[in-house]
Amino acid sequence: MTEYIPYAGPSVSELEVAYVAEAARDAWYRGAYTFTRRFEQSFADYVGVRHAIAVPHCTSALHLALLALGIKEGDEVIVPECSWIASAAIITYVGAQPVFADIDPTTWCISPESIERLVTPKTRAVIPVGLYGLPADMPAIRKIAEKFKIHVIEDAAQSLGGKHSGKMSGSAADVAAFSFGGTKTLTTGEGGMFVTDDEAIFERAQFLRDHGRSRANYKNFLNTEVAYKYRMSDLQAAFGLAQLERIDELLAKKRRIFEWYRMRLGDVPGLALNAEPPEFVNSYWMTTVVLDPSIGLTTADVRSRFEEYGLDVRPFFHPMSSLPAFAGYPKVEEAQKGNSVAYSISPRAFNLPSALELSEAQVDRVCDLLKTFLKTAGRSSKLPSPSAIPDWPMTARAKVRSVG
Template sequence: MSRILYTKPSITALEIEFVTDAITHGWGDDCYGYIQRFEKEFAQYVGTSKAIATASCTGALHLGLAALGIGPGDEVILADTNWVASLAPILYLGATPIFVDVLPDTWCLDPAQVEQAITAKTKAIIAVHLYGNLCDMDRLLALSQSTGIPLIEDAAEAVGSVWHGHHAGSMGRFGVFSFHGTKTLSTGEGGIFVTHDDALYDRVLTLSNHGRAANQPKQFWPDLLGYKYKMSNLQAALGCAQLQRVDELVARKREILHYYRQAFAHIPAISMNPEPVGTQNGAWMPTLVVSQEAGITTDQMRAAFQAQAVDARVFFHPLSTLPFIQQTPQPTSLSLAERGLNLPSYHDMTTADLNKIVQIVYGLFS
């Protein structure tokens, strides 16, 4: 039985050509060529003035929070439904994560609960565009403006998602993206920091390279203690090739999500990634959530998929339930984790692959 993976990157001759060129020629004076090109072209794509390519999205978020001066005694608000990568940099810096619940339809940060959670110690709000779904940016940006608290966009999963003409990641104080091998646009591993804030950009650029300032004339001289979070030239070459195909990559992801949506439209107990009027869902990870009344759990769905050699991912567990946190989980976040499932979605899936997945889901309701 041929196995259907939940996701994998789309690699063509173009990517191989770019990486081969980087391996052959990207050394010495040209060792940053693809990095600089990737940063410039990605910033243009999402509509920001600056970008810094990093070793991971986690690293990009860590750098941004550190550049804002966040540390011990500070609080950072984020949704309980998230991957640990959104939480870890807060803990690295000694700050305190404050978990709030998500909305039941978008599975993203609830602005009303964010407002209630703000204290004098709140130094940032992290809005994660989960699975390509978009947070309510109008309400969150208004809240950020009225309080002066920076709004950060974790757009790790949201390449191609657009909020009323603005790309995810381009609207907050800064945004971060992931290019892990599972993502729509991939560099194997890697991430990027984007912003319109020149001063913040300069600070992050210094922190990302062992604390060495770009304008420091003294060779091998760190002005402050920084990190080693730079992306490699080889990874950036792959990213440059993927960027040339980004519209095609996003369109195929959206096509797969639309296929699932249409197939499950006749099952009222299933809801999927939303796409409110005026927005575009980048559709990184098509996800279904079964109503509580249906009584079908995530574990039951995964077992049915595994029996047919089909991969599927669980909905993210509430961060509050992790062993190094152990807090009371937010109710909607906990409920979604018990009845949600990420469906397979990669660019060269066949119609037969998609139909097999649809049949498995229908079998759960028969």
């Protein structure tokens, strides 16, 4: 088999193993939720907020955010075109309508100008997304939110460790949500975190995530509303706590991987990599490439060619207004016509392998292969021979699988 190089994957040390073993042994009876509480407090301290709630996934954190803020049927919530569907799906969970905003051509995050154009009397919130490691322009978004008196819910699923104007991603919104899925820099296998500085929002979210019972009536099993079961287990929290204690190491690995790519691809004509504007820190969750239209290669072209060599390359997010899941929703056709940046970038962009255990030699292979594709683009649709790639194993087609 050709050496398989995944697009994402974790870094696991003996610390995670030890903490999970301790939780398996001791986190029961009076020790129940010990690791969950430690993880929540440590995470809040790291992000720089007062409160954190560990939940099963980022989707549940976003859902809780909308519920706690009172978003309901008839309301509109603005989201960026390019993100994972969870950023918009949760809006429909509460009966509200997603309104898709265009993205910035350099950062690929939601465009503040697009947000301002889309605000109506029905707009109750905006959900900026930190894409592939770079936080959205939160200072600009906060100004718009204050002008129109709407809530800001930061989807920081991909941008843990990123910063904007000196503030940690997740610290400048009314509520923020993080993901600890298997592909993320900090993982618990599955999991997420709800964070806020607002005491009332925190108490409401705590109540809603535990089937509608308050912390004061926890042992009375007195449910005063029909709510949800959004809890994280101590075993997951133990793993997450160990990951959080290693967060500087994990983020340094991500930055090093990006630097390896930048050194090899940064001066290649017609190719753009993740941006890091002044006053921002990119956590580089996924090294991402956008090809110039003149090259003549699409995301699908590049992925199919990489797969012949066992490289797992991930597509850039599709514009959400193009997804069959949102066909027929209000304002979808308007988004399809108006969000030209998202519709231009998405078909010619992709994520390169960015797993935490990636080696520099593997990055060499990825870059050599990509450069070969770019050289042959427009001249022939035939795949270059594996012998054209230095040190690439001459074997049959690899079976490509996903991580996380």
